Amino acid sequence: MMHGYSYTERRRLLQVHASAPAFVFFNILFIWGFYVSVIRQAVPLLNDAVFSCEVVFLVIGLYSILTSDPGIVTNGSASSDQPLNSSVSQVDNHDEELELPCHESTEGSGLGTRVRYCRSCKAYIKGLDHHCPAFGNCIGQNNHLLFLILLFGFISTEASYLVCASLFAAKSGILDRPSMERTLSENLAVSTILFTILQLVWQVVFVIWHIYCVCVNIRTDEWINWKKYPEFLLVVQPQPGQRFANVRFRNPYDKGILQNVEEFLALRA
Numbered sequence: 001m002m003h004g005y006s007y008t009e010r011r012r013l014l015q016v017h018a019s020a021p022a023f024v025f026f027n028i029l030f031i032w033g034f035y036v037s038v039i040r041q042a043v044p045l046l047n048d049a050v051f052s053c054e055v056v057f058l059v060i061g062l063y064s065i066l067t068s069d070p071g072i073v074t075n076g077s078a079s080s081d082q083p084l085n086s087s088v089s090q091v092d093n094h095d096e097e098l099e100l101p102c103h104e105s106t107e108g109s110g111l112g113t114r115v116r117y118c119r120s121c122k123a124y125i126k127g128l129d130h131h132c133p134a135f136g137n138c139i140g141q142n143n144h145l146l147f148l149i150l151l152f153g154f155i156s157t158e159a160s161y162l163v164c165a166s167l168f169a170a171k172s173g174i175l176d177r178p179s180m181e182r183t184l185s186e187n188l189a190v191s192t193i194l195f196t197i198l199q200l201v202w203q204v205v206f207v208i209w210h211i212y213c214v215c216v217n218i219r220t221d222e223w224i225n226w227k228k229y230p231e232f233l234l235v236v237q238p239q240p241g242q243r244f245a246n247v248r249f250r251n252p253y254d255k256g257i258l259q260n261v262e263e264f265l266a267l268r269a
């Protein structure tokens with residue numbers, strides 16, 4: 001019952017998590033509006049077409065990821081491959097702030113599933129990577145690829161905007177004049193350029209992290225919480241003189257870059 005989401009429950013969740021994505025959406029809209037009214041006149045047709053297509057792609061992508069199912073485990077699909085029901089009753093009996101249940105390690109049920117619990121969604125997600133507030137959804141097995149594509153989409157759109165805005169800046173010579181002598185729209189152009197550079201910096205770092213995770217086949221959630229998932233624990237027997245066994249990290253999912261990437265791309269298929 002706990003993670004069998006009905007349509008209305010999902011709608012409610014969507015509304016709760018929609019404020020940050022709404023902000024992201026209005027951000028895109030604002031930049032787009034500013035672009036059309038100020039920047040566009042200084043931009044060649046090709047750049048204009050590329051940037052416009054990217055904005056349309058972002059809006060569609062944002063909507064798709066917001067409404068996508070990251071791989072929520074329902075009772076039906078859980079009973080088919082995993083004995084989740086017994087553990088659910090355990091969770092029900094306890095406080096919600098309880099340690100994450102890590103029973104659903106993948107032993108015996110195929111290594112592909114990797115079901116983890118998301119506190120924000122209060123749901124079990126197949127292949128949970130992290131809960132993304134900006135996109136208002138969990139990133140799991142089903143939308144991980146979409147997430148990465150969208151991230152690349154944001155980066156390329158921002159890069160395009162920077163090109164367009166610098167063309168505008170060069171044409172109007174705003175960088176040669178002190179800010180006091182600029183018009184409001186010229187100052188806005190400078191602000192949006194700085195804002196976009198900032199966005200680009202953290203998103204590039206973020207995308208590098210995710211590419212690394214794909215290459216070594218680990219999820220962000222697993223990287224943070226590996227001590228809670230038994231399959232990552234390698235118990236090293238104590239040496240003579242040591243009193244306790246050491247626990248080390250090992251990744252049972254890492255099968256080499258090529259196979260890891262292949263597995264990642266096959267998740268959605």
Ligand SMILES: [Zn+2]
Pocket residue numbers: 118119120121122130131132137138139
């Ligand atoms: Zn979530």
